[in-house]
Amino acid sequence: MNVLEIDGLTVALPAGRAARPLLSDVSLHVAQGEVVGLVGESGSGKSLTCRAALGALPPRASAEGSVRTVGDDVFALSARALRRLRSEKVGLVPQDPRAAVNPLYRVGDYLVEAVRAAGVPQAEARARAVTLLGDVGIREPERALRCWPHEFSGGMLQRVAIAGALAGRPALLLADEPTTALDVTIQAEVLSILLDITAQRSAGLLLVTHDLELAAAVCDRVYVMYAGRIIEAQPAASLFASPRHPYTAGLLHATPSLAGPVGRLEAVPGRPLGLDEAVPGCSFSARCPHVRPTCTEVVPDLVSQPGAGGIAVACLRADELRDELRRSGPGRADPDHPVLEEQPA
Template sequence: MGDTPQEASVPDVLLRVAGLSVDLPGQDGPVRIIDDVSFDVRAGTTVGLIGETGSGKTMTAMSIIGLLPEDATVTGSIEFEGIDLVTAGQARLRSLRGHEISMIFQDPMASLNPTQRVGRQVGEVLRRSGVPRAEARSRAVEMLERVGIPEPARRARAYPHELSGGLRQRAMIAMAMIAHPSLVLADEPTTALDVTVQARVLDLLRRLQTEENAAMLLVSHDLRVMSHVAHDLVVMYAGRVAERGAASAVLRRPAHPYTRALVRSVPAVRTKTAIADPLPGTSVTPARRPSGCPFHPRCPIAVDRCRTEIPPLREVAPDRWSACHEAERVLT
């Protein structure tokens, strides 16, 4: 299962997402991409958003930082340090981005400006806040060194295409952390990297998070990553929360058939064997949810009510929440 971080005490809630829903226009009317999503992120901890492609993980993260399509309709609340980000204006959101809330994207080549030197991009958030150019440049070099980039002064003068994939991702992390944000949103930050580089980048993220006491919302489809990094897990399916709770408890004893199937599909999480049990069927997107529980066409324990009734997210054990009519059966 791996060593999951343990909390010595319960820190304050830094981010509270409550009843978040996102609608996008469709051919036959609005399509609910995110449906009634709720979770908390506490200071200094990591919450993992896990699920297959199309589950709504990235859209949820983008909702927090206000990077949704212009035609998106958002309801519910996203409260960050007393500020409701849903009702905050664009000027307020821009003032928070990079300073209080930063984002690490999964593809640095698509996120870094190919026409600007790396050091300039890392220090940009400082210059926007009034830091003199020379000081911003110096602090950018220091941050590049801190994230483990060799010869940081020389690499600061390089363009993104002159760096390897691992170094580009480290530069993205430097850019995200240079202003000492309270919350880091990391969208599949190691997906494009090989396994060895992945491990180094994850260790770097954990170290920086500890040093800065920053909270992190980590978006990933990889349970092996989550088992080593996350304190809490939010399992998403078809734009809804299927299960949430402490990462160690969720991975050891799932309370939803989807989570159980995910765990069984990753041998490194469950056992030392190289044999995995692939998830049955095809994942359902929010735009094509079936009636009732969205997982019921793939669920081995579905009963009649699963096909017609949407299961509410309910507490099925202390601090364990599951959107499954048969959660008690899954837990036994």
């Protein structure tokens, strides 16, 4: 069963506000029990895709296509049903827990409120909050409930936010860059809690990150986004060795080695396409080392590749480039030791 199913989603601002849609023909799904990565540079449309899953689009934006989240058609829901979807069926793990957890309330008040919003009666809410804190590995949960957010480190507060996201026993977790606001040293720890919890509850997890290597290491499947489009979809196991889109290959090639220095590399020369820029052909053509004249004329469809494996790529030259883009060198990242990089400014 798919806990998230987005089909042909195009989201556009009113005429004159942008030269291209914010999202163009985005299709993706997350099955129950699956960890799915959504990767792309800043501004590619990852957060908007998450918001669409919750039925929350920018004001006055128009949408075509369909979004089914845990069985609900989000664009057809009443305001009340949408609230239920957001508080009970989907868990949203924030990017920055300090921005998500109100500093003026005790941790317990934050959690109890989340549990209450998910329909748990007042009498049971506190006990449930204690259980949730235990689930995310917080020792002495009773004491933690009485703490203030500022008494917690970023990593501990992100655990609290994850506990809050779990309040309604969600079938789908949306984690939008869940570790980029945290210290590098605790990023892996928080990520592993999130992965453990997803597995224990056989929920689906959509993990949004700008870090393709991380996604390839921990996800079952990965979608790569560029300028509002999905340009590649592939099981993580094969993606790392055989990226099929030049953009994906560029992101992976820029990583010198898994054991190499940790630092910020300019992944792909050039910069992403802005919202005020529309190009006639492939939106990556201006940065693509494999560009041909047709690439600047024809928008490539996302085409499923022959054979099993669920690989799809949006590149006119996908077949010709197949062998050239295959990676030699280090194999797939060790899933137990994902390499984590610092968030770019």
